[in-house]
Amino acid sequence: MGSLKPADGHASETGFFVTQVDWVVNWGRKNSLWPMPLGLSCCGIELMAMIGPKFDIARFGAEAARFSPRQCDLMVVAGTLTWKMAEAARLIYDQMPDPKWVIAMGVCSSSGGMYDSYSVVQGVDMILPVDLYVPGCPPRPDAVIDAILKLQKKIEREKPFQLLLDGDVVGEYDSGTKRFLRAPNHGVPTTGSHEVLPPTKPGRGRS
Amino acid sequence: MSTSSTGGPAAGTTRVQGSGATGARTTRTFEFAPGEVDRDDPLHGELMELNMGPQHPATHGVLRIKVVLDGEHMVEVEPDVGYLHRGKEKTCESLGWRKFFVHTDRLDYLQPLMNNCAYALALEKLAGMQVPERGQTIRVLLMELSRVMAHLIYLGTTSIDLGAVTMFFFTFSERERIYTLLDAYTGHRMNNTYIRIGGVYADVEPAVEREIRAWLDQFPKKIDEFEKMLTGNRIWFDRNRNIGTLTPEMCKAWSLTGPNLRGSGVEWDLRKKQPYSGYEHYDFEIPVGTIGDCYDRYAVRIEEMRQSVRICQQALDRLEKSRGAEFLEQDRRYVLPPKGLVHTSMEELIHQFKIVTDMALPKGEAYHAVESSKGELGFFLASDGTSHPLRCHIRAPGLMNVQAIPAIAEGRLFSDMVSIIGSLDFVMGEVDR
Amino acid sequence: MSTLERVVEALAGISHTVQKPRDGAVAIEIEASVVPQALAALRDRAGFDTNVFVTAIDRYPAEPRFTVCYSFLSTAHNDRVRVQARIPGEKPHIATITHLWPGTAYSERECYDMFGIVFDGHTGLKRLLMPQGYDHHPLRKDFPHQGIEPDRLYREWDQRRRDRSPLRSESEA
Ligand code: SF4
Numbered sequence: 077m078g079s080l081k082p083a084d085g086h087a088s089e090t091g092f093f094v095t096q097v098d099w100v101v102n103w104g105r106k107n108s109l110w111p112m113p114l115g116l117s118c119c120g121i122e123l124m125a126m127i128g129p130k131f132d133i134a135r136f137g138a139e140a141a142r143f144s145p146r147q148c149d150l151m152v153v154a155g156t157l158t159w160k161m162a163e164a165a166r167l168i169y170d171q172m173p174d175p176k177w178v179i180a181m182g183v184c185s186s187s188g189g190m191y192d193s194y195s196v197v198q199g200v201d202m203i204l205p206v207d208l209y210v211p212g213c214p215p216r217p218d219a220v221i222d223a224i225l226k227l228q229k230k231i232e233r234e235k236p237f238q239l240l241l242d243g244d245v246v247g248e249y250d251s252g253t254k255r256f257l258r259a260p261n262h263g264v265p266t267t268g269s270h271e272v273l274p275p276t277k278p279g280r281g282r283s
Numbered sequence: 284m285s286t287s288s289t290g291g292p293a294a295g296t297t298r299v300q301g302s303g304a305t306g307a308r309t310t311r312t313f314e315f316a317p318g319e320v321d322r323d324d325p326l327h328g329e330l331m332e333l334n335m336g337p338q339h340p341a342t343h344g345v346l347r348i349k350v351v352l353d354g355e356h357m358v359e360v361e362p363d364v365g366y367l368h369r370g371k372e373k374t375c376e377s378l379g380w381r382k383f384f385v386h387t388d389r390l391d392y393l394q395p396l397m398n399n400c401a402y403a404l405a406l407e408k409l410a411g412m413q414v415p416e417r418g419q420t421i422r423v424l425l426m427e428l429s430r431v432m433a434h435l436i437y438l439g440t441t442s443i444d445l446g447a448v449t450m451f452f453f454t455f456s457e458r459e460r461i462y463t464l465l466d467a468y469t470g471h472r473m474n475n476t477y478i479r480i481g482g483v484y485a486d487v488e489p490a491v492e493r494e495i496r497a498w499l500d501q502f503p504k505k506i507d508e509f510e511k512m513l514t515g516n517r518i519w520f521d522r523n524r525n526i527g528t529l530t531p532e533m534c535k536a537w538s539l540t541g542p543n544l545r546g547s548g549v550e551w552d553l554r555k556k557q558p559y560s561g562y563e564h565y566d567f568e569i570p571v572g573t574i575g576d577c578y579d580r581y582a583v584r585i586e587e588m589r590q591s592v593r594i595c596q597q598a599l600d601r602l603e604k605s606r607g608a609e610f611l612e613q614d615r616r617y618v619l620p621p622k623g624l625v626h627t628s629m630e631e632l633i634h635q636f637k638i639v640t641d642m643a644l645p646k647g648e649a650y651h652a653v654e655s656s657k658g659e660l661g662f663f664l665a666s667d668g669t670s671h672p673l674r675c676h677i678r679a680p681g682l683m684n685v686q687a688i689p690a691i692a693e694g695r696l697f698s699d700m701v702s703i704i705g706s707l708d709f710v711m712g713e714v715d716r
Numbered sequence: 717m718s719t720l721e722r723v724v725e726a727l728a729g730i731s732h733t734v735q736k737p738r739d740g741a742v743a744i745e746i747e748a749s750v751v752p753q754a755l756a757a758l759r760d761r762a763g764f765d766t767n768v769f770v771t772a773i774d775r776y777p778a779e780p781r782f783t784v785c786y787s788f789l790s791t792a793h794n795d796r797v798r799v800q801a802r803i804p805g806e807k808p809h810i811a812t813i814t815h816l817w818p819g820t821a822y823s824e825r826e827c828y829d830m831f832g833i834v835f836d837g838h839t840g841l842k843r844l845l846m847p848q849g850y851d852h853h854p855l856r857k858d859f860p861h862q863g864i865e866p867d868r869l870y871r872e873w874d875q876r877r878r879d880r881s882p883l884r885s886e887s888e889a
Contacts, residue, residue, distance in 0.1 A: 159866055159867055159870050160846070162867075162870045163870060163873050166874070192862060193862065193863065194854050194866050195846065196866075202867075
């Protein structure tokens with residue numbers, strides 16, 4: 077059994093073992109995404125159509141839609157998010173265990189879309205970190221399936237084990253621009269009290 | 284602590300028996316009056332507050348319901364709406380008459396074309412316009428297809444909530460077929476925005492007509508299949524019969540219309556009573572229920588789908604006879620000229636410019652209502668003679684349906700809530716607007 | 717007997733003016749102070765058993781600013797009537813009709829939410845669509861479409877949430 081640390085004096089930065097573990101973890105993660113269908117409005121109906129018989133998202137391993145955020149790792153924001161609903165959406169996001177990804181389905185959740193009005197959040201990225209935006213009003217189910225495939229590609233490129241060795245990645249929320257600079261994601265949980273791993277850097281997390 | 288219900292399907296008043304901490308038994312009567320329940324009553328069981336929603340699979344959208352439970356009985360029910368309030372009415376005031384069409388689709392997004400029609404009819408009433416007969420027939424066809432689509436969603440989601448997951452796949456495969464038909468005709472699966480003031484955007488191709496006819500021919504068999512799975516199903520029957528009973532008086536007091544009113548035995552259908560779009564020329568029947576419980580409402584909706592198929596078939600017959608006729612009123616004050624003419628004729632270019640930039644409607648007020656799948660969907664328009672409305676009020680049947688939840692849910696078992704929400708049938712896009 | 721005759725007969729003794737709206741519907745205007753009596757008369761004597769909607773029109777900056785519109789349906793006679801009453805923009809208020817039609821409770825709450833019109837006697841008059849604690853009445857003409865600080869309530873909640881989160885507060889402190 078090799079060392080968990082990257083081999084010293086090796087040509088590559090990361091060792092063989094770490095790469096393989098990353099590959100296995102990513103393989104598992106990307107092929108069993110459990111979506112949390114945050115079906116808020118019209119796009120939610122297309123999301124149901126995507127899960128339904130014709131488009132059948134089960135072909136890509138993401139059909140296990142769960143309405144409990146504790147069981148999900150992919151949040152699909154399908155529909156218009158209003159400021160009144162934003163609190164609930166953020167709570168749901170916080171309750172999802174890491175690693176978690178977010179797809180903004182439809183122009184409403186991507187940018188506010190056609191609702192430039194007093195009650196609509198102008199894009200869910202004002203309150204959550206978003207991985208993928210799917211345009212369309214509503215996007216056809218094929219487009220959302222494409223987004224899930226792209227997300228799988230994105231997950232392939234992640235280095236969960238490497239991040240663990242290097243120390244955690246914590247998101248920064250810039251209240252000036254009201255945007256996330258980096259997603260608080262993919263490694264160590266940063267919010268809530270559900271850490272599964274001990275903090276790896278002094279000064280982070282509860283002592 | 285144990286509680287038991289001795290109440291039948293009483294109207295508005297249900298009796299709940301509870302055994303309190305002292306062991307003495309008491310019978311209390313609850314009537315809908317927020318804040319009436321005395322929580323300090325020692326004879327009462329321990330009350331628990333429960334929050335349902337806004338993200339809950341059984342609330343069909345983002346409805347939130349606060350429930351006070353005594354054991355398993357609902358003592359107080361308070362719906363909290365507004366989680367999808369997108370400011371449509373304000374949007375209408377700032378966008379103007381024409382551009383608001385796109386927004387009407389997203390009201391009740393299970394039946395976009397029905398909302399289009401309702402808005403167009405109200406605008407036409409305000410403008411004093413006629414619609415050519417072929418345009419009306421196409422509208423009727425689209426409206427009835429929309430009704431079937433909405434009822435299919437009702438069936439699918441309600442049965443999934445009550446445990447019949449297969450029904451979801453059955454109804455959605457039919458819905459997919461309608462989607463495909465609409466895709467072929469309008470170019471998009473949902474949110475089509477295909478109705479215009481004075482008619483529809485484009486004529487139906489004969490090929491599409493044939494496809495619709497083929498689908499209509501096989502659909503009644505599918506309804507039989509749905510019925511085979513649900514109508515005599517013991518679980519479905521037990522979870523719907525005598526649950527959420529509405530009397531005709533309650534319906535009128537709570538402003539309920541549509542299948543909810545018809546389920547209570549009142550023969551009230553705007554398509555028959557106050558016909559629009561030429562519904563008086565079609566031969567169809569109005570199904571009514573007997574006692575007005577969830578099961579009756581289900582039966583009414585199933586029968587309405589059959590009647591919709593009949594209307595669609597008649598509409599297709601009429602379309603066949605009137606092929607080639609005008610489907611859009613060529614009134615240059617409100618209707619865009621054909622694109623080809625805009626490129627060649629100065630006058631038509633001016634018309635186009637005028638309509639797109641500032642289409643004013645005459646001063647006055649108008650209200651028009653259609654029989655949507657949820658009830659009376661109406662638009663109340665007030666114009667001050669400019670291109671932007673003074674007021675556009677959307678009379679949403681869904682809001683009234685939500686409002687009636689406490690009246691029929693209080694005093695019942697909590698598990699009945701799912702049947703009640705499902706059978707009242709509302710869509711939050713329309714409730715919150 | 718036509719609808720208008722029936723309505724006028726039912727409203728005997730209550731001053732009203734008959735309007736001629738564009739859609740040809742039967743519409744009357746009454747004083748705001750007699751709304752409950754007049755509508756009760758319509759319900760009991762003219763058979764208008766169902767309330768269709770209650771809403772308001774803002775005619776800012778004209779005065780009286782608000783017009784409260786009621787629409788009723790008679791299922792027995794198959795006809796409709798619209799009733800309007802005008803109220804001033806300063807502290808707008810009008811009597812409730814929830815005791816006549818319980819189903820108007822939400823419409824009146826919506827009216828209060830959107831226009832700030834207070835319905836006297838309404839039990840449980842609070843905002844319907846906007847969150848409780850919101851400051852403005854969106855459908856008033858002097859309210860901008862994009863809103864005024866639309867995210868204020870969320871940001872306040874968000875701040876409380878971050879204060880609660882132990883990880884956040886330590887790393888940000
Ligand atoms: S993007 Fe379009 S379809 Fe999707 S929620 Fe928004 S308005 Fe509805």
